[in-house]
Amino acid sequence: MSEYHSLSRELYGEPFAMFLDYINFSHYGQYEGKDEGIKKRLDEYGDYEDDVFSIKPFCWCEVCDGEGKEGETCPRNGKPNFHYKPTDFKLNWYKYPIRGNDCNKDITPIEFLEMITDCSRSFFDFD
Numbered sequence: 596m597s598e599y600h601s602l603s604r605e606l607y608g609e610p611f612a613m614f615l616d617y618i619n620f621s622h623y624g625q626y627e628g629k630d631e632g633i634k635k636r637l638d639e640y641g642d643y644e645d646d647v648f649s650i651k652p653f654c655w656c657e658v659c660d661g662e663g664k665e666g667e668t669c670p671r672n673g674k675p676n677f678h679y680k681p682t683d684f685k686l687n688w689y690k691y692p693i694r695g696n697d698c699n700k701d702i703t704p705i706e707f708l709e710m711i712t713d714c715s716r717s718f719f720d721f722d
């Protein structure tokens with residue numbers, strides 16, 4: 596099992612919300628822009644993915660919200676809510692970014708800022 600880590604919402608919540616605003620995502624993690632090229636990077640559930648990162652909003656189905664019957668599984672894939680591919684950093688949250696989160700690595704605030712800067716760049720430069 597991997598070690599449990601968590602980001603302070605107090606410290607990382609605002610920069611992450613700023614990142615979502617900048618790339619035209621709602622504060623749930625859903626793309627709200629109108630760019631057709633960007634829309635092609637969304638899957639059937641509206642989850643975003645490019646070569647550098649992916650964002651999957653919290654799934655509100657009964658199973659993911661802990662109300663499912665025993666053995667029931669979510670039809671959506673098991674992707675993390677946020678995945679930064681170059682360092683394989685994975686972040687999950689409960690309902691809203693980055694509430695009740697857990698992640699697979701300890702990172703510094705500077706690494707976090709570099710990561711969302713790189714994501715922003717790839718988001719707009721992707722072709």
Ligand SMILES: [Zn+2]
Pocket residue numbers: 654655656657658659660669670671
């Ligand atoms: Zn679900």
